[in-house]
Amino acid sequence: xxxxxxxxxxxxxxxxLVLLAAVPGVSIQAQxxxxxxxxxxxxxxxxxxxxxxxxxxxxxxxxxANPGNPSAALLTSETVKVGGRFFMDVEGSGKPDAWGDDxxxxxxxxxxxGFDLYLDARPDEDLRVFIKGRAEYPFADDGDYxxxxxxxxxxxxxxxxxxxxxxxxxxxxxxxxxPANLLNTQRVNPEDPEAExxxxxxxKIHLPVGTDNYYLYSILGxxxxxxxxxxxxxxxxxAGNAELSLGGLWMPESPWAVMTTLSTTLGGVYLFAEAVLxxxxxxxxxxxxxxxxxxxxxxxxxxxxxPLATAGIAWSWSDDLNRANLGVRxxxxxxxxxxxxxxxxxxxxxxxxTFLMAGALGVEDLVESARHYGGAVVSTSAILDSGxxxxxSWLGNLVDNSxxxxxxxxxxxxxxxxxxxxxxxxxxxxxxxxxxLGSGPTVALLLSVSGxxx
Numbered sequence: 001x002x003x004x005x006x007x008x009x010x011x012x013x014x015x016x017l018v019l020l021a022a023v024p025g026v027s028i029q030a031q032x033x034x035x036x037x038x039x040x041x042x043x044x045x046x047x048x049x050x051x052x053x054x055x056x057x058x059x060x061x062x063x064x065a066n067p068g069n070p071s072a073a074l075l076t077s078e079t080v081k082v083g084g085r086f087f088m089d090v091e092g093s094g095k096p097d098a099w100g101d102d103x104x105x106x107x108x109x110x111x112x113x114g115f116d117l118y119l120d121a122r123p124d125e126d127l128r129v130f131i132k133g134r135a136e137y138p139f140a141d142d143g144d145y146x147x148x149x150x151x152x153x154x155x156x157x158x159x160x161x162x163x164x165x166x167x168x169x170x171x172x173x174x175x176x177x178x179p180a181n182l183l184n185t186q187r188v189n190p191e192d193p194e195a196e197x198x199x200x201x202x203x204k205i206h207l208p209v210g211t212d213n214y215y216l217y218s219i220l221g222x223x224x225x226x227x228x229x230x231x232x233x234x235x236x237x238x239a240g241n242a243e244l245s246l247g248g249l250w251m252p253e254s255p256w257a258v259m260t261t262l263s264t265t266l267g268g269v270y271l272f273a274e275a276v277l278x279x280x281x282x283x284x285x286x287x288x289x290x291x292x293x294x295x296x297x298x299x300x301x302x303x304x305x306x307p308l309a310t311a312g313i314a315w316s317w318s319d320d321l322n323r324a325n326l327g328v329r330x331x332x333x334x335x336x337x338x339x340x341x342x343x344x345x346x347x348x349x350x351x352x353x354t355f356l357m358a359g360a361l362g363v364e365d366l367v368e369s370a371r372h373y374g375g376a377v378v379s380t381s382a383i384l385d386s387g388x389x390x391x392x393s394w395l396g397n398l399v400d401n402s403x404x405x406x407x408x409x410x411x412x413x414x415x416x417x418x419x420x421x422x423x424x425x426x427x428x429x430x431x432x433x434x435x436x437l438g439s440g441p442t443v444a445l446l447l448s449v450s451g452x453x454x
Contacts, residue, residue, distance in 0.1 A: 084117040086452040093444035107445060113137035116148070126155035148198055161206040168199035169217065171234065171247060173263045173272040176375035176395065177333035179308035180259040180274040182249045183217065183232055187367075190375055190395055191404070202232075211238040219251070228252050241265050255280050273311040281306060283337060284365045286344055286352060294351035296344065298360045306336040323384050330376040335368050342369040342400050346431030369433060370399035387413030395434065402428025402435045412450070420446040 092107030099106050114136035121129040132148040151165030172178030176190040184197045200219050207214040212235070219230035234247030242264035250256045256279050263272040280302050289297035312331030318324065339345070345352055345366065355361040374396050381389035389410045396403030405427070410420040422444040428435035 080122075081120045082118065083454050084115055086115045086449065086454070088113045088449045090447045091444055093442060096441050096443055107443075111137070128153040146198070148196070159207070161208075163204040163206070164202075166199065166201050167204065168197060169202070169204070169232075170197070171245070171259065171261070172274055173261045174274055174310045174331060174333075175312060175314070175329050176331045177310050177335075177373060178274065179276040179310060179333075179335070180247075180261050182247070182257050182259060182276075183219065185221075190373070193375075212236060215247075219249075222251070228254070230254070253280075255282055268315065270314040271311075272314070274309065276308040278306045278308065278337070279304075281337070284361055285339070286348065286355070286361070288344070294348060294354070296348045296351050298355055307334075308336045309334045322382070325380055325382065327379045328377070331374065333373040333375075335371055335373065337368070338371040338399070339369055340371060340399075342397075342433065343431075345369060346400075346429075349431060370397045372398035374398055381410075387411050397428070397433045400428060400432045402426070402432035404434050416450060416452055418446075418448045418450045420448065422446065 089112040091110045091112070093110070094107045114134060116132060116134050119129075119131040129152045131150045134146045134148055136146075147166060149166055149168060151163050151167045154162050154164075156162060169183035170181060171183060172181035172188070174180070174188070176188070176193050178188045181188060181197075183202070184199045186197045188197070189195055200217075200221050201224065202220055203218045205216045215234040215236075217230075217232035217234070219232060221230075223229050228251050230249060230251035232247065232249045234245060236243060236245045242262065245261045246259070248256070248258040257276055259274065259276045261272070261274045263270070265271070281304070282300060282302070284298050284300055286296050287299050288295065291297075310331060310333040312329065314327075314329045316325070316327040318326070352361065352366075356363070375394065377391065377393040379389065379391040383389065389412075391406070391408040391410070393406040393408070394403060403426070404424055406422060406424040408420060408422045410418055412418040422442075424442045424444070425440070426435040426442070427439045430436070430438040
């Protein structure tokens with residue numbers, strides 16, 4: 001769920017970041033693996049690094065480094081970097097089967113507007129602080145702000161890395177579905193699988209041993225209100241071009257889970273799989289109940305074990321001149337927390353709404369209601385250097401036979417501006433998961449400001 005922060009505490013921080021961002025030439029690129037950038041292979045923005053070597057204005061401050069320690073000089077050469085990303089999408093969408101004579105009814109407009117701000121401070125070779133916040137329009141009086149990340153990386157002694165604070169923790173390897181993603185506070189949205197997820201407040205201890213990695217997370221989200229601390233160990237083993245991981249999540253008197261993932265390549269095809277076993281679940285199910293006036297009631301199943309699993313492939317190709325490229329992804333998902341027949345929800349719609357209003361059910365109890373799902377996408381971009389791209393996608397509930405098939409055509413021939421037309425067709429019975437209002441097409445025109453980083 002999206003976390004709100006008090007406007008009185010967050011606005012001054014944002015103002016400070018904006019002022020720092022005004023310093024000429026300062027930029028930042030967020031890194032997925034900050035331990036590598038801090039203590040291992042150092043990544044640089046080439047333009048910024050070249051500017052620094054030539055004595056330009058590219059750095060906020062040149063840190064004092066021990067000339068006898070070249071690695072320390074590299075790690076502390078860019079002490080503070082500030083930057084961000086501006087985004088604005090203007091979209092018009094509508095249903096062709098409902099269009100009339102009035103052109104104003106064709107596409108209903110919508111706007112997404114906001115910005116990310118980053119602060120990356122590295123005062124010495126064994127300390128790094130990273131903060132990332134997001135603001136989105138409309139900017140409400142109480143602050144429509146989200147703290148995405150705020151953590152510090154430290155090196156207590158050589159070979160042991162510690163990260164403390166709010167941090168992402170992407171355990172899974174899946175694309176559309178990722179049941180092994182146990183720690184992030186948001187789940188992967190299969191209709192927007194590349195959206196950035198927010199993570200927990202935690203302390204992570206990382207011990208690399210050769211090509212293997214050992215982690216221990218202390219999840220502190222409940223502890224903020226005096227609750228217990230969750231523990232989440234994880235191990236990653238490398239064998240050739242394959243990576244195997246094993247981990248788990250446990251907190252007293254709360255749902256627990258164990259997970260494993262496998263990813264490898266075979267003949268140029270990337271293969272990935274996840275398996276999870278969950279127990280002591282607090283999810284609530286709607287079940288038939290002849291003694292209830294509505295014919296259904298709500299129950300929990302804390303004594304049952306629930307397996308979840310997913311597997312998929314990814315493949316890409318491009319010619320030597322990069323005038324043609326092709327990418328393919330496909331994935332299957334078995335959801336042991338789903339219903340054998342999710343039509344119990346659509347068949348008792350009034351009772352389900354009553355349970356929601358009374359608090360007997362939560363919206364999270366109705367997400368991914370079936371046992372079997374699938375997803376696939378085929379895409380190509382920059383066709384013959386024209387800027388045009390085409391995407392074909394499909395996402396489906398294999399139990400209630402509902403889904404969404406899409407065709408998207410995009411063009412990014414203008415600098416930092418992308419135009420896209422999407423044609424989606426949702427199919428399935430009325431009340432089904434992907435087609436709650438019944439089958440029908442939707443057309444959307446999107447104008448997006450992209451690449452507006454600073």
